[in-house]
Amino acid sequence: MPLPTERLAILEAKRTLKMARSAHAYVRGNTAKFYEWLAESPSVRRVPRGPDIWICGDCHLGNLGPVANGEGAVEIQIRDLDQAVIGNPAHDLIRLGLSLATAARGSDLPGVVTMRMMEEMVDGYAAAMRDPGSDDPGARSEIVRSVEREALGRRWRHLAKERLDAVEPRIPLGKKFWDLTPEEREALTTLFADEDVARMVLSLKGKPGGREVRLVDAAYWMKGCSSLGLLRYAAIVGLKTGKGNWSYALIDLKEATTPIAPAAPGTDMPKDDAERVVTAAKAMSPYLGARMMPVHMLGRSLFIRELTPHDLKLEVDQFSEGEAVKAARHLAFVVGKAHVRQMDDRTRCDWLETLEADRRGALDTPSWLWESVVSLAGSHEAGYLDHCRRYALAA
Incomplete structure (x- = not known):
């Protein structure tokens, strides 16, 4: 890789x-x-x-x-x-x-x-x-x-391409998904252990707080022209149910950067680029905005969102x-x-x-x-x- x-x-x-x-x-x-x-x-x-x-x-x-x-x-x-x-x-x-x-x-x-x-x-x-x-x-x-x-x-099977015979789902490495460095894997593990991030992931699944959330697998995601040179990751996150079983969510993490589009002079926008993207999504595309959150990792500003099978x-x-x-x-x-x-x-x-x-x-x-x-x-x-x-x- x-x-x-x-x-x-x-x-x-x-x-x-x-x-x-x-x-x-x-x-x-x-x-x-x-x-x-x-x-x-x-x-x-x-x-x-x-x-x-x-x-x-x-x-x-x-x-x-x-x-x-x-x-x-x-x-x-x-x-x-x-x-x-x-x-x-x-x-x-x-x-x-x-x-x-x-x-x-x-x-x-x-x-x-x-x-x-x-x-x-x-x-x-x-x-x-x-x-x-x-x-x-x-x-x-x-x-x-x-x-x-x-x-x-x-449905989920259309979205995730994991090996279904594995004990837990995995992201298949290849042309689109690349292996992580140790620093990236450690940063992602720490990110999903954060209480605010875990609470956000749980809320997307309609689950109450206090449940365990952990990173199951992740990979660098080679996707699109706009991600050139930016951090982009796909992550599978495990969520423990009340009965002790595990369900899974697929999360997209994307670095936010300074926009090229001209802003109106004198406007008050969030200075953090990930916060800007999430704020805009809530205003323009509420279905999407409700599934997003700004985060910081590896000294960069990123936004995370759950991917659903319906997003095309x-x-x-x-x-x-x-x-x-x-x-x-x-x-x-x-x-x-x-x-x-x-x-x-x-x-x-x-x-x-x-x-x-x-x-x-x-x-x-x-x-x-x-x-x-x-x-x-x-x-x-x-x-x-x-x-x-x-x-x-x-x-």
Whole structure:
């Protein structure tokens, strides 16, 4: 298994390969370039200033998906808040719009479909602003709902890949899960012996306090582009029942880092990055936020969360024309719900009025959104081709 000093090179190679596979993957893995190119876009001055609320900061397709609460209910919510800041909600709309437009291009859909996706996206978002307490009858994406149905049908065996014939479950080491150093294993053992962490894990399972919690197995987790160079672990934790038996929980531990997304000036956010991520999750994705906790380990700030079988990433390999439009509305409605739950009625109405002010018709895309997506799509396409050239030369 790779030593910590070797991990960075392996992760960098994996990240480069993943981002070279498609323009859509390049968009997902390049948050820094998104904000850099947005700042250089001719349309940036026309982007409206929305209310100062928690935003995802990296609102692309892969960061939305089914999330379960403690009672087993499942909703489509934002599932990754690493970049979350108190900022401009318009940035989430532009990021989602770019992700959808790139996915449409990857599905070889004509430009007029992208135009309709942007229109429906804004209308779905506006529907959440108009009536925060209701579902949107127009949000009927079969792609999104099929992932939600799949999530409802999943169980622990679909999530954990342990050796079932072992006395206790184990994490299988290999390409994704790497062995720990002695220092990492000791730090994780100490972490789960902490009373506050044990109480949090027990509460997730609906168990009273005073029960024993212990680390059963753990591994370094090679996962995603955003974790490059950061601490990321998967841990199986044992929980002793009242009858003396053991049940198990799968825990994700991820290092939090300084966000790239621009925060609104003068806003008061937690200075600790893990606390920032957890606070944002509670505000935007309550199902997820209730399962998270900030911790410190090995001199770093991390957040921990229980993984459930229902937590799935929304992966779109191919859009049909009709589903592309429906998915755009459905996902924008989800983002709108995450935003609107932080607004009072006056703020909500004012933001909706701002969105509607730049629309010539009932479903027309605001020009600032359309121009931003078009400009960024061009920048990302050029950036993607240059990335592929560098990857090919290095290979």
